[in-house]
Amino acid sequence: MYDQTEFDRDFLKTRAAQFRQQVARRIDGSLTEEEFRPLRLMNGLYLQLHAYMLRVAIPYGTLNSDQLRTLAMIAERWDKGYGHMTTRQNIQYNWPKLADVPDILDALAEVGMHAVQTSGNTIRNVTADPYAGAAADEIADPRPVAELVRQWSTDHPEFQFLPRKFKIAVTGAEADRAILKVHDIGLQLVERDGVIGARVLVGGGLGRTPLLGEELRDYVSMDELLPYIEAVLAAYNIAGRRDNKYKARIKITLREEGMEALKEQVEARFAERRGIYPNAVAELERIEKGFAKPVYKDAPTVAHFNALTDRGYAEWAETNLVSHANPDYAIVRVSLKGRGATPGDITADQMRALADLADEIGHGEIRVGQDQNLILPHVHRGDLPALRAALEGIALAEANTGLVTDITACPGMDYCTLATARSIPVAQGLADRLRPIERELGQVTIKISGCINACGHHHLGHIGILGLDRAGVETYQITLGGDPSADTALGERTGPGFAYDEVVPAIERILRAYLALRKAPSETFLQAVRRLGTGPFKEALYEEQKDAA
Numbered sequence: 001m002y003d004q005t006e007f008d009r010d011f012l013k014t015r016a017a018q019f020r021q022q023v024a025r026r027i028d029g030s031l032t033e034e035e036f037r038p039l040r041l042m043n044g045l046y047l048q049l050h051a052y053m054l055r056v057a058i059p060y061g062t063l064n065s066d067q068l069r070t071l072a073m074i075a076e077r078w079d080k081g082y083g084h085m086t087t088r089q090n091i092q093y094n095w096p097k098l099a100d101v102p103d104i105l106d107a108l109a110e111v112g113m114h115a116v117q118t119s120g121n122t123i124r125n126v127t128a129d130p131y132a133g134a135a136a137d138e139i140a141d142p143r144p145v146a147e148l149v150r151q152w153s154t155d156h157p158e159f160q161f162l163p164r165k166f167k168i169a170v171t172g173a174e175a176d177r178a179i180l181k182v183h184d185i186g187l188q189l190v191e192r193d194g195v196i197g198a199r200v201l202v203g204g205g206l207g208r209t210p211l212l213g214e215e216l217r218d219y220v221s222m223d224e225l226l227p228y229i230e231a232v233l234a235a236y237n238i239a240g241r242r243d244n245k246y247k248a249r250i251k252i253t254l255r256e257e258g259m260e261a262l263k264e265q266v267e268a269r270f271a272e273r274r275g276i277y278p279n280a281v282a283e284l285e286r287i288e289k290g291f292a293k294p295v296y297k298d299a300p301t302v303a304h305f306n307a308l309t310d311r312g313y314a315e316w317a318e319t320n321l322v323s324h325a326n327p328d329y330a331i332v333r334v335s336l337k338g339r340g341a342t343p344g345d346i347t348a349d350q351m352r353a354l355a356d357l358a359d360e361i362g363h364g365e366i367r368v369g370q371d372q373n374l375i376l377p378h379v380h381r382g383d384l385p386a387l388r389a390a391l392e393g394i395a396l397a398e399a400n401t402g403l404v405t406d407i408t409a410c411p412g413m414d415y416c417t418l419a420t421a422r423s424i425p426v427a428q429g430l431a432d433r434l435r436p437i438e439r440e441l442g443q444v445t446i447k448i449s450g451c452i453n454a455c456g457h458h459h460l461g462h463i464g465i466l467g468l469d470r471a472g473v474e475t476y477q478i479t480l481g482g483d484p485s486a487d488t489a490l491g492e493r494t495g496p497g498f499a500y501d502e503v504v505p506a507i508e509r510i511l512r513a514y515l516a517l518r519k520a521p522s523e524t525f526l527q528a529v530r531r532l533g534t535g536p537f538k539e540a541l542y543e544e545q546k547d548a549a
Contacts, residue, residue, distance in 0.1 A: 001064055001365070002147050002290045004112045011154075012109035015116060019043045020102035027099060042122075042160075044115025045101060048417050054093045054101060055118040056108060060128035060146035060170070061089035061368040065355040068366050070111045072351035074104050083351070085336060085344040087408060087457050088167070089127045089368045090118055094415050116154060121162045123153040123233070127169045129177040130369040133291060134331050134377040136323045140189045140196050142172035144288040145225070148280065149187075152226050159233050163240030164248035166233065167205075170198075176486040179370060180204070181212040182460065184250045185232060190219060197221045202232060202262070203254035206454035210490050211251040214259055216266065222284060224270075226277045231270035239265060294363035294378050296326050301381035304330075307388075315439070316388055316399035324377075330384060332362075332376040333369070334391065335398040335406060337431065342424050343409040344372035353394045361387055370457075370484075371408055373401055404444040404511065405431040408457060412450030412467065413474075419450035421467020421474040422500070429504045434511065441511055444525045445484065460484040462526045463507060464491040476503040478541065480510070480534045483526060494538050506541055513540035 019039070026036040033047075040046075044055040056071070063071075071091060075083045078100045079093045086092055096104060108114055118125055126146045133141040149168060153159065159166070171178040172189040180186025186201035197219045204213030220228045236250045239257065254262050307313045322331035334354065337343055346354075358366050358376060361383040367375035379387060391397035400406050407430060410416065412423030427448055434441070447461030451468070458464035464479035476498050479491030498506045511525070517536055518528045529537065 016105040041120045044118035051095045056091050056115050057118050057125040058089050059150050060143045061130045063366040065358045065364045067111045068355040072348040076348040082347045085372045123166045126150045129171045130367040136325045138173040140172040142170040146170045147287050163242050181488040203251045205251040208452045210459045223281045227273040231266045234269045235265040304381040304384045307385040320401050332379045333401040334374040337406045338398040350394050403438045404434045404441045405438050407446045409448040410455035420469035421450050423448045423450040459490045474500045481529045509540045
């Protein structure tokens with residue numbers, strides 16, 4: 001992992017000390033809430049429905065065991081004993097007291113963590129493939145590039161007050177696990193003539209106007225990557241709309257001006273900035289040394305294969321294990337969607353136990369996925385039975401990653417000021433209802449957002465659910481056919497929405513229809529929707545309304 005420099009440590013300590021003074025001035029009344037608002041947002045602090053919420057960055061989704069223990073300590077000491085993993089590889093604390101936030105930031109700084117630029121109209125936390133450095137299909141580990149971009153973007157003086165927030169994602173594999181096409185900039189590492197560079201996508205985003213990103217350049221060399229990204233930001237900073245926050249993202253700029261016009265502006269600014277970071281490649285090489293692959297152990301793997309005779313273990317292995325670049329190892333997906341769980345929530349005790357397991361058998365690394373689950377990226381197959389047994393002891397062994405009960409959901413109206421409907425109880429109700437048939441249904445992705453801002457990525461769900469307020473009543477719109485994979489697709493809206501107490505049985509009707517309509521058990525839900533279209537599923541969805549009429 002990246003090893004912080006003295007500059008990094010001093011920066012975080014200074015930033016935390018500055019915010020401590022700002023908090024003191026807010027508490028003694030020297031600053032009004034209106035004056036304090038931009039200051040707290042620069043440090044990831046939101047004012048939600050019931051309390052402040054602190055969003056902590058987990059750059060490119062990578063944690064070491066000491067950092068996870070610190071997150072556990074913060075949850076226990078200054079919150080209510082748990083944290084919430086988000087779809088952007090952050091962790092949120094929903095109940096900190098304002099007076100305690102400076103102490104939290106100091107504790108984070110001690111382990112190289114922070115909340116800088118996790119909010120505001122600036123470049124947000126840089127995200128990446130959660131399997132980076134371990135995946136069997138990657139051509140290069142994207143995390144060094146993500147770290148380079150993080151360093152460049154942190155407190156960049158030109159881009160602290162953009163027209164709107166700006167999100168960047170990086171992947172090093174063809175199988176897009178970073179969802180590049182829904183980011184303002186998506187960087188896919190590619191190889192040309194034996195040299196690694198980046199393909200650049202631009203203009204993706206969800207929210208009230210969901211659009212998929214388009215290719216801006218098919219290749220940018222590593223020595224020109226930072227000035228090229230900077231050229232994109234500079235062009236957007238000038239051309240992006242500031243008169244309407246709903247039309248301020250770069251995706252709207254692209255739609256209004258067209259790709260050729262945007263490309264022309266970017267290239268003009270790129271020509272001006274070329275060569276302004278002559279040390280970027282040397283810095284990237286320095287960073288890469290911190291991401292060397294772990295020293296893999298040479299040991300028998302027979303324990304894993306012997307354990308496959310146990311049905312429970314076999315089911316867990318089928319859903320929660322992913323191929324590793326080293327055939328003696330596996331990538332382990334740790335589900336945070338157990339029975340009765342709030343999607344993405346993890347307790348302090350679970351964090352500490354998982355940190356210990358990472359040290360014992362996982363080379364000290366933990367990842368956060370965009371699906372609100374955690375990942376142990378390097379586990380020897382011989383250690384898998386003992387790992388699963390330990391995970392069972394902390395209620396983290398649910399064998400459901402990728403299945404219909406592995407539901408992604410934003411906090412919704414239980415916490416969020418912006419939310420217009422509840423997400424968490426809908427997710428819990430669906431999981432309870434569908435658990436008896438989850439393995440029969442196979443790979444089905446359900447994503448839920450409690451408002452149009454789409455923090456639950458509902459547009460990308462095979463089944464998406466969007467909660468809205470209709471004349472004071474919670475109403476849930478349903479979309480079908482979304483896809484968060486490399487074949488990224490936005491779901492198609494089915495029609496009128498459903499009341500809160502109707503949405504769970506409505507989703508069950510869709511899935512029962514799938515079981516009846518699929519050609520064979522091997523045909524996934526998404527494949528069936530693409531083969532048949534949404535028509536048969538809409539018919540099942542609204543059949544009770546037809547009967548009532």
